[in-house]
Amino acid sequence: MLKKxxxxxxxxxxxxxxxxxxxxxxxxxxxxxxxxTTETINREPQAIPILKKWSGDxxxxxxxxxxxxxxxxxxxxxxxxxxxxxxxxxxxxxxxLPAVDFSKNIVLFTRNVQYYNRTSIFKxxxxxxxAEILAMETMSALPIEKKVAMALAVIPRDGVKAVKAGAEKxxxxxxx
Numbered sequence: 613m614l615k616k617x618x619x620x621x622x623x624x625x626x627x628x629x630x631x632x633x634x635x636x637x638x639x640x641x642x643x644x645x646x647x648x649t650t651e652t653i654n655r656e657p658q659a660i661p662i663l664k665k666w667s668g669d670x671x672x673x674x675x676x677x678x679x680x681x682x683x684x685x686x687x688x689x690x691x692x693x694x695x696x697x698x699x700x701x702x703x704x705x706x707x708x709l710p711a712v713d714f715s716k717n718i719v720l721f722t723r724n725v726q727y728y729n730r731t732s733i734f735k736x737x738x739x740x741x742x743a744e745i746l747a748m749e750t751m752s753a754l755p756i757e758k759k760v761a762m763a764l765a766v767i768p769r770d771g772v773k774a775v776k777a778g779a780e781k782x783x784x785x786x787x788x
Contacts, residue, residue, distance in 0.1 A: 720764065
């Protein structure tokens with residue numbers, strides 16, 4: 613006849629073996645998955661080369677030419693030639709349309725939304741797929757009436773998933 617104690621200790625032993633196996637599986641199955649994603653998080657920002665840039669005035673009446681969903685934004689991007697042609701004709705009507713290869717590049721923009729201040733993009737940094745636009749502005753308290761100051765910059769499209777200037781962030785759609 614079996615004693616009650618031997619059954620109890622036997623079950624406890626097998627229970628601890630099962631717990632060890634479960635712990636082993638969790639460590640070796642889930643730990644590598646977590647480690648694989650930490651590479652891209654919190655990387656140092658990397659400077660993106662600015663291939664071309666322009667600054668000037670943009671008519672308030674033509675803000676509708678900016679990409680849909682970005683017409684109210686202080687920053688955004690142009691990802692296709694048709695939109696770029698429309699924006700360029702309002703932005704620099706007397707200048708020749710510059711060549712931009714939209715399969716490899718995008719055009720970033722930043723503009724005034726509260727006061728008229730001259731602006732210029734001086735640096736773009738990429739961190740975790742977000743291109744942050746760093747721009748200089750003059751400081752005035754002139755109200756926006758008929759024109760806003762705007763700056764454009766051409767950067768490589770590769771790795772850019774969003775565009776950010778200040779607190780505003782706009783998702784970049786993949787090239788069609």
